[in-house]
Amino acid sequence: xxxxxxxxxxxxxxxxxxxxxxxxxxxxxxxxxxxxxxxxxxxxxxxxxxxxxxxxxxxxxxxxxxxxxxxxxxxxxxxxxxxxxxxxxxxxxxxxxxxxxxxxxxxxxxxxxxxxxxxxxxxxxxxxxxxxxxxxxxxxxxxxxxxxxxxxxxxxxxxxxxxxxxxxxxxxxxxxxxxxxxxxxxxxxxxxxxx
Amino acid sequence: xxxxxxxxxxxxxxxxxxxxxxxxxxxxxxxxxxxxxxxxxxxxxxxxxxxxxxxxxxxxxxxxxxxxxxxxxxxxxxxxxxxxxxxxxxxxxxxxxxxxxxxxxxxxxxxxxxxxxxxxxxxxxxxxxxxxxxxxxxxxxxxxxxxxxxxxxxxxxxxxxxxxxxxxxxxxxxxxxxxxxxxxxxxxxxxxxxxxxxxxxxxxx
Numbered sequence: 487x488x489x490x491x492x493x494x495x496x497x498x499x500x501x502x503x504x505x506x507x508x509x510x511x512x513x514x515x516x517x518x519x520x521x522x523x524x525x526x527x528x529x530x531x532x533x534x535x536x537x538x539x540x541x542x543x544x545x546x547x548x549x550x551x552x553x554x555x556x557x558x559x560x561x562x563x564x565x566x567x568x569x570x571x572x573x574x575x576x577x578x579x580x581x582x583x584x585x586x587x588x589x590x591x592x593x594x595x596x597x598x599x600x601x602x603x604x605x606x607x608x609x610x611x612x613x614x615x616x617x618x619x620x621x622x623x624x625x626x627x628x629x630x631x632x633x634x635x636x637x638x639x640x641x642x643x644x645x646x647x648x649x650x651x652x653x654x655x656x657x658x659x660x661x662x663x664x665x666x667x668x669x670x671x672x673x674x675x676x677x678x679x680x681x
Numbered sequence: 682x683x684x685x686x687x688x689x690x691x692x693x694x695x696x697x698x699x700x701x702x703x704x705x706x707x708x709x710x711x712x713x714x715x716x717x718x719x720x721x722x723x724x725x726x727x728x729x730x731x732x733x734x735x736x737x738x739x740x741x742x743x744x745x746x747x748x749x750x751x752x753x754x755x756x757x758x759x760x761x762x763x764x765x766x767x768x769x770x771x772x773x774x775x776x777x778x779x780x781x782x783x784x785x786x787x788x789x790x791x792x793x794x795x796x797x798x799x800x801x802x803x804x805x806x807x808x809x810x811x812x813x814x815x816x817x818x819x820x821x822x823x824x825x826x827x828x829x830x831x832x833x834x835x836x837x838x839x840x841x842x843x844x845x846x847x848x849x850x851x852x853x854x855x856x857x858x859x860x861x862x863x864x865x866x867x868x869x870x871x872x873x874x875x876x877x878x879x880x881x882x883x884x885x886x
Binding site: 510 | 724725726727729730733734737738739741742745746751754755758759762763766767821823826841842845846848873876877880
């Protein structure tokens with residue numbers, strides 16, 4: 487005789503693999519993730535319906551799983567970026583101007599967003615100090631907090647936190663190393679006293 | 682699928698970066714109701730993803746037994762969470778904290794199952810997949826169970842599936858289906874009796 491209750495309890499079926507992804511992406515609660523080649527080497531890019539949410543070089547996160555694990559939102563690996571997004575990122579990285587790109591900074595504090603927005607006003611070929619950003623926000627004493635916010639920039643290179651340097655003219659720290667920050671500034675034609 | 686949203690970058694001021702609310706939260710690991718509700722309050726999108734990871738497989742499994750096939754079950758399992766997400770937008774923190782997650786989701790799912798069960802009278806799809814029943818036990822014939830459950834009344838089938846497939850309490854089922862607990866108990870008891878009769882007839886040569 488079949489044990490009815492036992493069999494019913496074991497009727498669980500694993501849903502199709504795509505179901506979670508489709509559900510989360512449908513309400514824009516998660517991002518798609520793909521690798522993109524660039525002048526800075528291969529990059530992981532994540533994006534939502536609203537815009538780019540993350541960028542990390544593959545030398546920092548070697549696998550897509552590592553990138554997704556560190557990402558602030560749920561992420562789902564897809565084959566490639568949409569061609570228009572790929573083109574716009576390519577253009578922005580080559581020119582140092584992120585025109586036409588939308589950034590989705592949901593999940594960050596309003597202060598972090600303000601810092602990153604101020605950072606985006608620094609034109610390619612120039613640099614500003616942490617104190618300058620703090621002053622732009624009307625909080626001249628918040629230099630340290632600005633440094634913290636920039637260190638958490640989820641979209642480096644495209645949101646140019648590398649253009650924010652120490653007030654003594656030295657390049658200061660960078661998520662991907664001071665050498666890379668120095669190289670980025672030199673490529674953009676910035677010469678600092680500390681360089 | 683989820684984790685800390687930043688690394689421990691060294692920064693100029695040598696400050697310790699504050700810990701994010703969800704630091705170390707791994708969506709692949711089972712989350713408790715409390716963790717999910719906390720996340721829904723502080724980071725709704727992250728909490729929603731945790732909700733989907735935790736409850737969608739169960740909703741799908743139950744919907745497989747209460748609708749006409751895997752397409753219906755997929756639709757129910759997706760639409761349930763889309764409706765839940767929209768509803769969350771109108772809930773304040775207190776209401777979210779007081780949610781009984783499983784019962785709330787199943788209330789939505791049961792209505793969707795009923796719509797599909799009554800709206801489209803297509804035959805139950807032949808399901809040749811066998812559910813795993815444990816390492817040593819023989820596989821369970823899911824298709825046969827679909828056919829057996831289809832012989833019950835809608836109320837009995839719903840109660841039996843919610844109790845024995847979805848593992849919900851009598852109290853939760855009572856709230857979900859809007860029927861008294863005694864009635865739910867009777868539905869389950871009569872449903873199981875009916876299934877025993879069906880099985881006895883199957884075993885009679």
